[in-house]
Amino acid sequence: MSVVDLTKTVKKFIDSNYEGGRPLLLAYSGGPDSKALLYGLLEVGIRPHLAHVDHGWREESRLEAELLEKEAVSLDLPFHLIRLSQHPEKNLEDYGREARLDFFHSLFEKIPFQALLLAHHADDLAETALKRIFEGAHLSFLGGMPSSCELMGMTVWRPLLTVRKKEILRFLEAKSLDGLYDKTNDDPRFLRTRLRQTMIPDLTTAFGKEIVPNLALLSERAYELKEYLDRKVALIRMEEGDWGKAFFLKGVERLEARHLLKRFIRSRTQIESVLDAKSGLFSPNITVKRGWVVILSKHNYLNTSEVRNLLGQLSIFLL
Numbered sequence: 001m002s003v004v005d006l007t008k009t010v011k012k013f014i015d016s017n018y019e020g021g022r023p024l025l026l027a028y029s030g031g032p033d034s035k036a037l038l039y040g041l042l043e044v045g046i047r048p049h050l051a052h053v054d055h056g057w058r059e060e061s062r063l064e065a066e067l068l069e070k071e072a073v074s075l076d077l078p079f080h081l082i083r084l085s086q087h088p089e090k091n092l093e094d095y096g097r098e099a100r101l102d103f104f105h106s107l108f109e110k111i112p113f114q115a116l117l118l119a120h121h122a123d124d125l126a127e128t129a130l131k132r133i134f135e136g137a138h139l140s141f142l143g144g145m146p147s148s149c150e151l152m153g154m155t156v157w158r159p160l161l162t163v164r165k166k167e168i169l170r171f172l173e174a175k176s177l178d179g180l181y182d183k184t185n186d187d188p189r190f191l192r193t194r195l196r197q198t199m200i201p202d203l204t205t206a207f208g209k210e211i212v213p214n215l216a217l218l219s220e221r222a223y224e225l226k227e228y229l230d231r232k233v234a235l236i237r238m239e240e241g242d243w244g245k246a247f248f249l250k251g252v253e254r255l256e257a258r259h260l261l262k263r264f265i266r267s268r269t270q271i272e273s274v275l276d277a278k279s280g281l282f283s284p285n286i287t288v289k290r291g292w293v294v295i296l297s298k299h300n301y302l303n304t305s306e307v308r309n310l311l312g313q314l315s316i317f318l319l
Helices: 003-017 032-043 061-075 092-110 122-135 165-174 191-207 212-233 254-261 268-276 304-313
Strands: 024-027 049-054 079-083 115-117 148-151 154-157 238-241 244-248 279-283 286-289 292-296
Touching: 003 032, 003 165, 024 032, 024 092, 032 165, 049 061, 049 092, 061 079, 079 092, 092 154, 122 191, 122 212, 191 212, 212 254, 244 254, 254 268, 268 279, 268 286
Parallel strands: 024 049, 024 115, 049 079, 115 154
Antiparallel strands: 148 154, 238 244, 244 292, 279 286, 286 292
């Protein structure tokens, strides 16, 4: 992919998705990925708002935030900044992700943005797919991230998902642009760092060919499968009330039933036990009877006798 191709990729995405009239919000770290997306957007005539989160994990982060704000001013782009003060000892990645999303969501509540743009790329897709393979995720959940989705009430776009990291770096070099270097990206405490720097390169060497494109393709296909199964399970008969939800799974393909139950049951072993059962009580809130799987609301945890009494009152079991 050439520099022109990256610009064409951004233009094709914008032409297919942007309605015009409402502004766009770009999550801007100033690193190579978001830098390339910003200047790709500018080349196709899109002038987004920039949103930057200073996590405060590094001494130089405040200075970097100031540099990015100056860059926004020079480009005449609106700039939104938040500095985080809390730093949990564990789960820094999860905390940072949640804090960023909360910040972006707060901006959406103030300004009618059409979408939030994120600079994830093909290598990110590959890393996520490999991580989920090792975690034993269901087939339909191997996908990393879609190019367009809804998250916390925000429309989220990822225009660079077909672009490799090395192509992003070539784009920046051709434009004489430098992305900020965040040394926490090289911290081996983070699984993403180990995947990017060690695991994927080692697997590529051992396999004898590039594995990133095929892992990215697996991610894409898995997401297609998820969308297909989402449509299928939406047709499954369901009853619900203050007591919880019930699904009639008799005659439903096991793959579809598993996909549905994954939303409500975390344990893979328990999901398979429920699918194999004809009747029975599997936890304080999961019961199988006459083809129905009943999942009680958490506040409705009942003993065996109380569950039976409740089921006897539900019209769905009088058929």
